[in-house]
Amino acid sequence: MEIEGKIIAVLPARGGTSARTGAAWKSQEFVIETFDQYPRKCVFRIFGEDRLNQMNVQLGEVLRVSFDIDAHEYNGRWYNDVSAWRVDRNVSVPSDGQPVAAASIQPAPAVEQPAAPASESVGFGAASSGGAAGMDMMGGAGGNVDDLPF
Template identity: 35%
Template sequence: MSLQVKGKVQQILKAESGVSRAGKEWKKQEFVIETDEQFPRKVCFTLFNDKTSLIEGLSTGEEIEVSFNVESREYNGRWFHNINAWKIEKPASENLPEPPPEFSVGDIPPEPADDETNDLPF
């Protein structure tokens, strides 16, 4: 199941790392956004291992769109949930190229001098 949500970055939490029982190193990074809905909600997303680089360059207050999966697992009779982000994008309005430079009167080329070689009827 793949879902998307838009919102503003509220908080970027401290990165964590460790070693699993199997001896593999892992790292995770969590961040919180506030949604753009009529009743805004705060949602905490988790990035694992190589996906932690997706949060680099973002700062609080930035508008983003997050693609994520929801996952649940049982441990000792209790259920735990993860919201795993796998893609972060800035809205298209922020990805537009810079506008062209302003137009000025100096940008207009001079008119050619009147001479007999101009065969236009007007």
């Protein structure tokens, strides 16, 4: 999956030592905000000191981030993990702040609705041309006709 936007927050790096292997690890999280009409924010993580140095994400940069989403359960609750595996800096942003791909989307053309015929009325309370104009609401012309099936 991919997301394009501007880095609006760089969270502190975290590190430690693996309990299984004893190797040192380092991880850092970043917040990216999209250029959509209603901007969305997403936090993603880069794991590994070598990847952090290679990607070198800075505050205020406009990026396209490729990532994987995974979930894990802890104490009966589920948590998402958004892990970046590639960062592209070749994202064109026009002067209006919209990315090029989103700016090229055109609205659908309006479709004209056909006009309803003036001679026929459809709906509740509309008189039809079938001869029911002389019937009242209580069961016919004389009021004594019961047309119910039971």
